[in-house]
Amino acid sequence: MLACAIAIDQDVMRHVNVRPASVSEQGVLEVLQWRASLDNPGDREALLAHPDAIALPVQQIEAGGVFVAELSGSVMGFAAILPRDDGNAELDALFVEPAAWRQGIGRALVEHCCAVARVTGAASLHVVGNPHAEGFYRACGFALLGTTPMRFGIGLLMMRDLPS
Numbered sequence: 001m002l003a004c005a006i007a008i009d010q011d012v013m014r015h016v017n018v019r020p021a022s023v024s025e026q027g028v029l030e031v032l033q034w035r036a037s038l039d040n041p042g043d044r045e046a047l048l049a050h051p052d053a054i055a056l057p058v059q060q061i062e063a064g065g066v067f068v069a070e071l072s073g074s075v076m077g078f079a080a081i082l083p084r085d086d087g088n089a090e091l092d093a094l095f096v097e098p099a100a101w102r103q104g105i106g107r108a109l110v111e112h113c114c115a116v117a118r119v120t121g122a123a124s125l126h127v128v129g130n131p132h133a134e135g136f137y138r139a140c141g142f143a144l145l146g147t148t149p150m151r152f153g154i155g156l157l158m159m160r161d162l163p164s
């Protein structure tokens with residue numbers, strides 16, 4: 001059974017296509033972000049009360065820092081990175097369609113972001129993680145550095161080294 005599960009994940013990794021987002025996809029990606037965020041237990045009420053918390057600025061797409069994951073031609077997730085003042089990179093958004101969770105799509109997006117960040121000279125990728133995603137980030141090689149207060153609770157300060 002275990003070998004079978006690993007084989008499926010490797011198959012997904014082979015078929016996930018990660019590419020830059022286009023400005024015309026802004027609305028589709030924000031709707032995807034809504035679906036993914038509402039499926040985090042405990043976040044739903046706060047988000048519905050503060051819908052402005054869900055936004056993907058078009059300037060971020062235009063700057064080339066937003067990446068879409070496609071599976072068989074369908075958009076299944078996206079990620080966004082931003083440059084940090086210290087020269088490293090910040091993972092600013094990461095969302096996968098709930099129906100496709102645990103199929104390797106989030107990992108494929110993280111690996112793509114790491115590769116792009118490395119090319120820009122970043123030595124590490126940082127994220128302020130949702131506590132629901134701690135296990136995911138740990139599985140993707142991030143270490144927990146601390147916590148920080150966020151608008152709707154605590155954020156996890158996490159970092160992954162990007163050896164060249």
Ligand SMILES: CC(C)(COP(=O)(O)OP(=O)(O)OC[C@H]1O[C@@H](n2cnc3c(N)ncnc32)[C@H](O)[C@@H]1OP(=O)(O)O)[C@@H](O)C(=O)NCCC(=O)NCCS
Pocket residue numbers: 036037040094095096097100101102103104105106107108128129130132133134135136137139140
């Ligand atoms: C977090 C999220 C992006 C993960 O995407 P995903 O496509 O399901 O993740 P993957 O399938 O690539 O998982 C990669 C690894 O993380 C693990 N993982 C995924 N979600 C996990 C979770 N909630 N808890 C613990 N481990 C998790 C997987 O088991 C896998 O580990 P393995 O390869 O060792 O088996 C997705 O659940 C999501 O969009 N959540 C809602 C939005 C959100 O919280 N985003 C993060 C904001 S900081």
